[in-house]
Each structure stands twice: as C-alpha cells, then as structure tokens.
Amino acid sequence: MSLSLDGRVALITGAGSGIGRSHAVLMAERGADVIINDINADGLAETAEKAGANGRRIHQVVEDVRDIAAMTNAAKKAEAEFGKIDILVNNAGVSGQRLAFEDITEEAYDRMVDINLKGAFFLTQAIVPGMKECRYGKIINTSSMYAMGGNNVAAHYSAAKSALSGLTNSLARELAEWNIMVNAVAPGFVLTGMTSPGRDEEGLKRRVEQVPLQRMSGEFDIAYTVAFLASDEADFITGQVISPNGGERIVGI
Ligand SMILES: NC(=O)c1ccc[n+]([C@@H]2O[C@H](COP(=O)([O-])OP(=O)(O)OC[C@H]3O[C@@H](n4cnc5c(N)ncnc54)[C@H](O)[C@@H]3O)[C@@H](O)[C@H]2O)c1
Numbered sequence: 001m002s003l004s005l006d007g008r009v010a011l012i013t014g015a016g017s018g019i020g021r022s023h024a025v026l027m028a029e030r031g032a033d034v035i036i037n038d039i040n041a042d043g044l045a046e047t048a049e050k051a052g053a054n055g056r057r058i059h060q061v062v063e064d065v066r067d068i069a070a071m072t073n074a075a076k077k078a079e080a081e082f083g084k085i086d087i088l089v090n091n092a093g094v095s096g097q098r099l100a101f102e103d104i105t106e107e108a109y110d111r112m113v114d115i116n117l118k119g120a121f122f123l124t125q126a127i128v129p130g131m132k133e134c135r136y137g138k139i140i141n142t143s144s145m146y147a148m149g150g151n152n153v154a155a156h157y158s159a160a161k162s163a164l165s166g167l168t169n170s171l172a173r174e175l176a177e178w179n180i181m182v183n184a185v186a187p188g189f190v191l192t193g194m195t196s197p198g199r200d201e202e203g204l205k206r207r208v209e210q211v212p213l214q215r216m217s218g219e220f221d222i223a224y225t226v227a228f229l230a231s232d233e234a235d236f237i238t239g240q241v242i243s244p245n246g247g248e249r250i251v252g253i
Pocket residue numbers: 013014015016017018019020037038039040043063064065066091092093094095115142143144145186187188189190191192193194195
C-alpha cells in the first residue's frame with residue numbers, strides 16, 4: 001500500500017487554475033497520467049505545462065462542464081485513448097459571489113447548480129460504466145466547508161455543495177459492489193482566483209486569526225487529501241466528506 005498513483009489515469013475538471021491545478025500537478029507527481037478539463041484554455045495549457053514537467057501524459061479537454069453531450073463525448077474519447085479512467089475528480093465550480101438570499105436570481109441559481117452539481121452528476125454517469133468494467137474507481141467530488149455549516153452570503157452555493165454530499169453518499173452505496181469508492185472533499189478557505197477578488201488584507205488577517213491552525217490552506221493542502229483518497233491507502237474509505245480546513249469548522253465560523 002502506498003500513496004503512489006503509478007499506472008492510474010485521472011480526470012480532473014476545473015483544472016485550469018487554483019485547487020484543480022494543484023490536483024493535476026500532485027497526481028502527475030505521484031505517477032498518474034492526467035486528463036484535465038476547463039473552459040479556460042490558457043489556464044489549462046499552463047496546468048498542462050506544470051503537470052507535464054513530471055513526464056506523465058497530460059491530455060487537455062477544453063469544454064464547459066454544463067455541456068453534458070460535449071463533456072461526455074470528450075471523456076469517452078480520452079478514456080479510449082488512455083484505455084481507462086481510474087480517478088475522477090469533479091472540481092469545476094463557481095463562487096456564490098457574496099449574494100444575499102433575495103438577490104439570487106434564477107439565472108445565478110441555474111449557473112451555480114449546473115456547474116457545481118449537474119456537470120459533476122452527468123460526467124460521473126459517463127465515467128462509471130468504464131469503472132464498472134475495470135471493477136475499480138475513485139470518484140472524488142468537491143463540496144465545501146460551507147455545505148457543512150452554511151454561509152450567510154451564498155445560499156445557492158451551499159445548497160449545490162450540500163447536494164454533492166448527498167450524491168457522494170448515494171453513489172458510495174450504489175457503486176460499492178464494483179469496488180468504486182466515492183468520497184468528497186470539503187475545502188476550507190483557499191486563496192484562489194475564486195476567493196481573492198475584492199478581498200481586503202485586514203479582513204483576511206482577522207479570519208486567519210480565528211482558524212485554530214492559524215493559517216489558510218497552502219497550495220497543496222486540499223490536493224494532498226484528494227490524492228490520498230485516490231490512493232490504495234484509502235481503499236476502505238467510501239461515502240465520506242473530508243474537510244481540510246485548519247479546524248475552522250470546529251469553531252463554527
Ligand atoms: N477556494 C476555496 O476557498 C474553496 C473552498 C471550498 C470549495 N472550493 C471548491 O473548489 C473547487 C475549485 O475552486 P478554486 O478555489 O480552485 O477556484 P478557481 O476559480 O481557481 O478554479 C475553478 C476552475 O473551474 C473552472 N470552471 C468554472 N466553470 C467551469 C465550467 N462551466 N466548465 C469547466 N470549468 C469551469 C474555472 O475556469 C477555474 O479554472 C470549486 O468547486 C470550489 O467551489 C473552493
């Protein structure tokens with residue numbers, strides 16, 4: 001048993017920046033060939049360069065996860081090219097834009113649910129048959145600390161992320177007989193393109209002071225959790241939502 005991902009093939013959505021990029025770099029470093037997706041072609045190319053530095057095969061899929069037919073088609077093509085997909089990380093997501101409940105329009109709601117939940121749901125549906133054939137799979141969804149304790153300025157975000165926890169638990173039960181493990185990561189605060197716009201330094205400092213471990217997530221803290229869940233060492237773990245958050249949720253902020 002080890003943390004090695006040698007010989008594995010991983011598909012990661014939303015890998016053109018932030019946490020998804022860290023997943024791609026770390027998984028390639030640990031031996032996986034990686035299929036990366038994003039709508040942002042430039043960001044994805046940058047990720048491919050970084051992850052490819054480890055000598056693994058990197059395949060780029062520039063698609064919108066909301067386009068179910070295009071994503072299914074691209075995933076099936078990549079699966080045929082690589083021979084299998086062992087690991088699926090549903091990571092693509094968008095922020096709640098700090099909207100008060102009454103200000104969340106139907107359009108904002110649909111965008112949130114379509115990207116965070118519907119995209120993950122149907123991409124998983126496209127990948128599961130191949131995993132069943134291999135009698136092996138690791139599916140890791142990306143929830144959020146805000147699914148666990150709510151959020152006062154992003155009800156649609158918390159709702160979509162909570163739904164991913166329900167999906168995770170259901171699929172963990174349904175797919176266990178095929179040796180497919182399904183878990184979710186619920187990151188605490190990570191400074192990325194999603195969370196940095198408009199953030200004031202003082203506010204950030206005050207927030208960090210309330211985190212028991214007295215720091216924000218580093219670039220790879222979330223990736224370490226996900227790569228562990230994808231490894232053989234986590235073969236007895238399914239239906240779990242794991243939240244690397246420095247202890248922030250304990251104090252219930
Ligand atoms: N940063 C945090 O504090 C934090 C906390 C909890 C959960 N998360 C979750 O982690 C995941 C990654 O977030 P991040 O912080 O790295 O943000 P990010 O904005 O840096 O990365 C998200 C990526 O998803 C891509 N994306 C957005 N819509 C897409 C679509 N329709 N199709 C394909 N790709 C799309 C973006 O282009 C971007 O590259 C998200 O699901 C987010 O909700 C982040």
